[in-house]
Amino acid sequence: MTLLGAGARLIDAAGGRTLAGTELEEEVARLAAGLQLLPPGVLFARTSVDLDSVLRYLAAFEAGRAVALIDPALDADVLAGLIERFRPAAVLQAPDAPAPAGYDLTDGHWVRAALDGVEPHPHLAVLLPTSGSTGNPKLVRLSRSAILSNADAIAEVLEIDADEVAPTSLPLHYSYGLSVLNSHLVRGATVVVEPSGVLGRGFWDAVDEYKCTSLAGVPYHYEMLRRLKFDPEKYPSLRTLTQAGGKLRSELITEFNDKIRAVGGRMYVMYGQTEAAPRISTVPADRLAEKLGSVGPALPGGRFTIRRDDGEETTHPKIVGEVLYRGPNVMMGYAENEGELAAGDEYGGELATGDLGYLDEDGYLFITGRLKRIGKVFGNRVSLDDLEQAVRSASVGIDVVAAVAAGDKVVLFAEGADREACKAASRALSERLHLHTSGFDVRPLDTVPLLASGKIDYRTLESQV
Incomplete structure (x- = not known):
């Protein structure tokens, strides 16, 4: 063939x-x-x-x-x-x-x-x-x-x-x-x-x-x-x-x-x-x-x-x-x-x-989720993919978001978001998972980096935390 x-x-x-x-x-x-x-x-x-x-x-x-x-x-x-x-x-x-x-x-x-x-x-x-x-x-x-x-x-x-x-x-x-x-x-x-x-x-x-x-x-x-x-x-x-x-x-x-x-x-x-x-x-x-x-x-x-x-x-x-x-x-x-x-x-x-x-x-x-897309917030295992989905569905104006593990917290990069939207996203995650807001560091970013495939370049983001 x-x-x-x-x-x-x-x-x-x-x-x-x-x-x-x-x-x-x-x-x-x-x-x-x-x-x-x-x-x-x-x-x-x-x-x-x-x-x-x-x-x-x-x-x-x-x-x-x-x-x-x-x-x-x-x-x-x-x-x-x-x-x-x-x-x-x-x-x-x-x-x-x-x-x-x-x-x-x-x-x-x-x-x-x-x-x-x-x-x-x-x-x-x-x-x-x-x-x-x-x-x-x-x-x-x-x-x-x-x-x-x-x-x-x-x-x-x-x-x-x-x-x-x-x-x-x-x-x-x-x-x-x-x-x-x-x-x-x-x-x-x-x-x-x-x-x-x-x-x-x-x-x-x-x-x-x-x-x-x-x-x-x-x-x-x-x-x-x-x-x-x-x-x-x-x-x-x-x-x-x-x-x-x-x-x-x-x-x-x-x-x-x-x-x-x-x-x-x-x-x-x-x-x-x-x-x-x-x-x-x-x-x-x-x-x-x-x-x-x-x-x-x-x-x-x-x-x-x-x-x-x-x-x-x-x-x-x-x-x-x-x-x-x-x-x-x-x-x-x-x-x-x-x-x-x-x-x-x-x-x-x-x-x-x-x-x-x-x-x-x-x-x-x-x-x-992914077996390896797991982070920890104050010792609690969380799915990074689930966190991204939760932010997108939280009605805070954030559509493109990327989460990476950072020690005992998670950093989420929000494309085109202002600081108020980031704070709102952090509160939404805190309420959803019943964990303190300080465990969710939501940061504004002009553009989330992408690989040529259109997928998120998590490796580059990991180097920024």
């Missing part, structure tokens, strides 16, 4: 170029042939939202070359550390900087001079970092079959066919953005490559011009669209909304679901992790209002269980514990250095998600 289904099209909104059919297949094959000539090892592809990046990814996939998709804005020191640990065959679309030791600049790429190198496992197709632009990330090892099975399952539940037109509303080095690309191309649909993102004027011009049919966003995007008074009536072709990448407020799910249904459209709330290539579950659009707060049943071919505190697994309704997922899209494992790229499947299709949740009587999953 290939990622390029019959009739798949790529439209380059910036360059006005369209590739489809034989022309697209031949261009991918031409690039794939060039990648085959590179030394053994993983390829690092600095992946922007542009046609060249998409074609390089497709070429690597079709050529059977394991490729790590790298944020082009990745800190230079982090990139240098990754190169040292993984000795890639090449860094495609290299930075505008001198090549590191042992690499030559060739046609805009850094190519390793030495011909020795670890051959990645033959099933390994895609590697994605586990963290954002800082730190020392591991790489998630995803097999070709995991990528393809997830793309096909998502296409099935979202009813993607050749008539669908999806814009690139998310970075392509981010697993959700990559999943949108994969799930459309595999069904012969169209992807419009437009770099400015949901908040850019050029993006909406492209939605109009190319009659895009769907929009994918993370919670931050929907918060911003609400501020911008997004109205789907203005975009007659746009009739599908999808949301993943974190928990969206229930009131916003209801608001956007009502808006899109009013014009004959549909909204899907999904759940996933990079380690599952990446999507795991989807709420059917016709049950979204009924199952508000759920992330849905597992995708076709997948299965959820809940691990209780005693270590036993259950599917009994309402039992809260760690969410376990089994399916063909689970990663092969992690890699921290070149040698580990040759390893086989270490997970056997089983993934402990690190999320807390429960199943209802219909097998729909409800996420209640």
